[in-house]
Amino acid sequence: xxxxxxxxxxxxxxxxxxxxxxxxxxxxxxxxxxxxxxxxxxxxxxxxxxxxxxxxxxxxxxxxxxxxxxxxxxxxxxxxxxxxxxxxxxxxxxxxxxxxxxxxxxxxxxxxxxxxxxxxxxxxxxxxxxxxxxxxxxxxxxxxxxxxxxxxxxxxxxxxxxxxxxxxxxxxxxxxxxxxxxxxxxxxxxxxxxxxxxxxxxxxxxxxxxxxxxxxxxxxxxxxxxxxxxxxxxxxxxxxxxxxxxxxxxxxxxxxxxxxxxxxxxxxxxxxxxxxxxxxxxxxxxxxxxxxxxxxxxxxxxxxxxxxxxxxxxx
Numbered sequence: 474x475x476x477x478x479x480x481x482x483x484x485x486x487x488x489x490x491x492x493x494x495x496x497x498x499x500x501x502x503x504x505x506x507x508x509x510x511x512x513x514x515x516x517x518x519x520x521x522x523x524x525x526x527x528x529x530x531x532x533x534x535x536x537x538x539x540x541x542x543x544x545x546x547x548x549x550x551x552x553x554x555x556x557x558x559x560x561x562x563x564x565x566x567x568x569x570x571x572x573x574x575x576x577x578x579x580x581x582x583x584x585x586x587x588x589x590x591x592x593x594x595x596x597x598x599x600x601x602x603x604x605x606x607x608x609x610x611x612x613x614x615x616x617x618x619x620x621x622x623x624x625x626x627x628x629x630x631x632x633x634x635x636x637x638x639x640x641x642x643x644x645x646x647x648x649x650x651x652x653x654x655x656x657x658x659x660x661x662x663x664x665x666x667x668x669x670x671x672x673x674x675x676x677x678x679x680x681x682x683x684x685x686x687x688x689x690x691x692x693x694x695x696x697x698x699x700x701x702x703x704x705x706x707x708x709x710x711x712x713x714x715x716x717x718x719x720x721x722x723x724x725x726x727x728x729x730x731x732x733x734x735x736x737x738x739x740x741x742x743x744x745x746x747x748x749x750x751x752x753x754x755x756x757x758x759x760x761x762x763x764x765x766x767x768x769x770x771x772x773x774x775x776x777x778x779x780x781x782x783x784x785x786x787x788x
Contacts, residue, residue, distance in 0.1 A: 502564065509556060515717050515759040516636075516731055537765035562627040622661065626664070629723045630727055633724045641729065667718045
């Protein structure tokens, strides 16, 4: 039977968890205009023409607007509140993910436990603690993504309406009806597999790498904190193409202009989407937010004809 002190600690831990979660929601809401801009870049929409420039090495390139200029363009068209299109389903999905994933972990016998100091644990106990934490994190990640994905799809499609100026996804209930009537239940889970692969692979690879590095190479506590952040960033960058594929798959096949030819092909599945983007070398679009460019390729042979004007694919 739990003592009063243990019960009090559990209550304080739960309160602190919700406070941290609320702060994350606040930061996510504040940064939503930039996520909005990044999402439009990921689906290939470039409303602002590129301008000629040169790289640091002197090569001719076409400079694209950075994330701040892109967000400014959205505000110019739709106003301040228009920059927060798609925020409501995003927040609902985050709250639902938090609540359901914790309940699933508890049902599977994986409650939250504070980590013990590694110096007080044997090698076997430290490895057992790592496995327990990783197992719990995987359960939280998978269950949270699955339960919140329908709201993620709705949020993405609300933002994708900026391309064609549609009004099909103006509310959560209206969006649910739109997806159900035109795509059925599978429409709510468009792009789920690449998102799961990206998040779970990043979690497993980064956690395992940090554990090994901390065990054999890094002993300083401050260095360990930096190591965890750097490792997670490195693997998330490596797996970034799966984020692009997930976003495009979630929009493709809808009745939105952004998800239909000629702007975006109708993909049979996420593998088809991957192959198409890989062929066009666009799996990394949106990965660079502050310095965005397109390489200008010179003609391989001289010609007497006047060159054709460069056309923007998505204007």
